[in-house]
Amino acid sequence: MNYTHINLYDYFYGLVKQIPEGYITTYGELAKALGDIRAARAVGYMLSINEDPDGIPCYKVVHTDRRMGKYALGVEEKARRLRKDGIIISNGMVENFNERFFSDFKTDYPLAKLQEEQEKIASMADFAGDRDEENYAAIDVSYEGRTGYGALVYYDSGEYMVKNLEMKVNFPYIPGYLGYRESPFIEKLSVNVDALLLIDANGLLHPRKCGLATFAGVVLGRATIGVAKSLLMGKIDDTGYVVYNNEKLGYAINKHTIVSPGNMISLESSIKKIKLLGKNKYPAILKMVHNETVAMRKRRLPS
DNA sequence: GCGACAG
DNA sequence: ATCTTGTCGC
Incomplete structure (x- = not known):
């Protein structure tokens, strides 16, 4: 799409x-x-x-x-x-x-138009069902000015594989519009990678139910899960769910591991998958891919 | 005046 | 996210 x-x-x-x-x-x-x-x-x-x-x-x-x-x-x-x-x-x-x-x-008013587009994309998202992939991959991007350093770490039967991508970005970070900044990285890095994609951001847990994980998932027709490091909106209730307008949109594995479904997966199944990856901690593969993007940036920025 | 504001 | 040119609401 x-x-x-x-x-x-x-x-x-x-x-x-x-x-x-x-x-x-x-x-x-x-x-x-x-x-x-x-x-x-x-x-x-x-x-x-x-x-x-x-x-x-x-x-x-x-x-x-x-x-x-x-x-x-x-x-x-x-x-x-x-x-x-x-x-x-x-x-x-x-x-x-x-x-x-x-x-x-x-x-x-371009951002107002993008909001409408996000609502349309969210309406096409699939927030139901389980996934049975064994393979998963994580994607993250680090920045220096308008240059983005993106990486994907792919896990397949005991082996990790890394892909890198350096690109100029045409969209700044604006809360609520991360999809427009980072989707190009996800699109290019995930080509020919047959795996469930873990995205360092929210999915359903978004003012228009269209966080980066959902945005990229729908646009690429891929299964994605969002794992954010901090809360964008809503409140964590006493059972761990993130509630917004009386709706359960996400789940806090801990204060710095907020799970929400991206596309082609339910909230419950997303929670199960992320819990399997690392007990009650931030998933190691997301940590790995983040370290990789930071290393890329520092390599290019001798100081 | 302080916190909220994905990355 | 980086290392700093914001605004609103409680």
Whole structure:
């Protein structure tokens, strides 16, 4: 199945260029123009790694509470550039904020559209049944800026096999949209690997029931289980289930091992599988693949 | 004012 | 995830 492959970095930098001369906006307002306020931190991140500070005027972006915010070339330089545009700065705060606030972005709210797509993908997911594969594989990705270092560790009758993949990413980390960032890695790494896929993320346990494990599972037509290291949403009840809106969407093997079904498997069967892999601990194969991605990144980053 | 916010 | 350019809600 196909899904939207948007370059959110390019789209975002295009929005920043829309801020008119003499105006400022906020991290949050840019996030809303992208289609989701939850992207506010990603806005700051994308500005921070912007390679063209003269072409893309990130100094025009400030905090919602009027604080000036940070700048790669230093806050002094940010203040200098803002003052040159007629923005009044005192004590690190924007004084003429209301008069100079720009929010009229020309946008079609891409993240809002991706949310609709996630709902559609979730409706195609299969959260029922057992799996009888003996073989399983785990996938993870580590990052340095826009470069992702992905790995797959495949277990087959006593043997471990490793695959690696280095790729540029066009989508930042935004809570709730991990599928759009990491699915390309899962797609390429899992080719010709006949195994149940363990994904370092959630599946069903997601605001739109479309965490990375589900997203990639449906898109690739593969069986997946999500194993996250922390809670995205919901509460762990006294029997270990993660409950959200009175629905059991996941299960906490422990505080740092949160299981939820991805695709072609039930929650109960997912729990059984992960418990089999390592008693009540985080599965060793996920630890292995994570270590592998970190090693890849450090190899490429001699420090 | 502090926590929530997959990776 | 890395090593830091956020915002909202309790």
